[in-house]
Amino acid sequence: MAGQRRLSSTRPWWTSISSGLLVALPLLFLLIFYFYPLTAILSLSFSPDGPSGGWISFEVLETLFGTSRHLxxxxxxxxxxxxxxxxxxxLALPGAYVFARYA
Structure with a gap:
């Protein structure tokens, strides 16, 4: 049907904003409560002087893997x-099979 016009979208303008928020809010939550603390802990782990040390060193790993107790x-x-x-x-695979087959 070459001569027909396409109808414009009948979706309201706020649906595109709500779709963006459905993606942005969980990502913001993960950024604040997962990735920020994780990077803070990792940076402290590789700092030999603790929180005041400004450079990264692998001496901590040498100490960790150099001791037989740690290993x-x-x-x-x-x-x-x-x-x-x-x-x-x-144990779970046979149980899942039984539940799927007989339940």
Whole structure:
């Protein structure tokens, strides 16, 4: 139908603003309450002098990974998290199958 005109959008002007707010507000929330504290903690972690130190150093990581006690703790934590993940998946998949099949 080459001769027909397209009708203009009948959506009100405020729907585009509300669509933008639906995206902007959760992103602003994440920025304030997740990303800002995370970057603050990471910057403090790599500062050898604490909050007053203005430069970044990896000496903290050398201290962390240079001690056998820390390495054992990191190994145990990683091993326990991996085992928990595997056991959860092994137990949850058959349970999900039973619920999906018979419920």
């Amino acid at each position: 054992r703790t990191i190994y145990f934590t990683t091993w326990q998290a991996a085992l928990s993940t595997v056991l959860t998946v092994v």
